[in-house]
């Protein structure tokens with residue numbers, strides 16, 4: 648294993664919004680290649696209930712953006728005045744940009760779970776949702792290693808899920824989890840993000856003693 652390359656991949660796979668190349672097409676084969684790697688991720692009880700809806704038709708992308716853009720801009724406008732931290736402000740600025748260009752992003756991927764979280768016998772939330780996120784992250788890493796960028800967005804909240812389900816013709820048995828805009832990146836220079844020193848958020852053996 649090439650640890651230098653692996654560590655670089657793990658530390659520089661960022662949420663990409665502004666640097667999505669809206670002009671360069673993305674082929675279906677490379678998306679399938681990345682999804683093949685995505686489903687190497689673990690799932691609770693080996694459920695493998697992941698399903699992937701890939702949207703590359705401009706009309707469907709536009710219909711998705713018609714829902715995404717106004718809703719996201721409203722959320723950002725409501726929260727923005729309360730944000731003090733500059734890093735988080737930059738995230739919201741970049742999310743605002745993404746909302747305005749979503750229809751032009753070449754590919755949108757909607758990871759779904761077959762089943763509903765409130766089905767009788769459904770896995771508890773940690774396993775139901777927890778079984779799709781490792782695959783989503785594998786997907787984002789595979790995309791990054793092929794010079795593509797993505798960002799995990801979560802627009803399927805409350806009543807909005809039903810509206811998206813209509814546009815995407817999702818059966819009622821399917822739970823859409825996230826929406827990932829995918830494109831080649833403009834440039835390839837992504838840096839590790841500022842994070843607190845790991846020693847300040849890690850304790851050994853017991854939380855309240857034995858630091």
Ligand SMILES: Cc1cc2nc3c(=O)[nH]c(=O)nc-3n(C[C@H](O)[C@H](O)[C@H](O)COP(=O)(O)O)c2cc1C
Nearest residue numbers: 660661662663738741742745798799800801802840
């Ligand atoms: C569960 C989850 C939900 C997220 N939802 C959104 C979202 O709705 N819109 C968005 O633009 N980014 C979203 N993000 C991306 C985060 O904003 C991003 O990961 C964070 O700002 C840190 O940036 P980095 O990934 O480049 O370190 C989400 C990330 C996670 C893990």
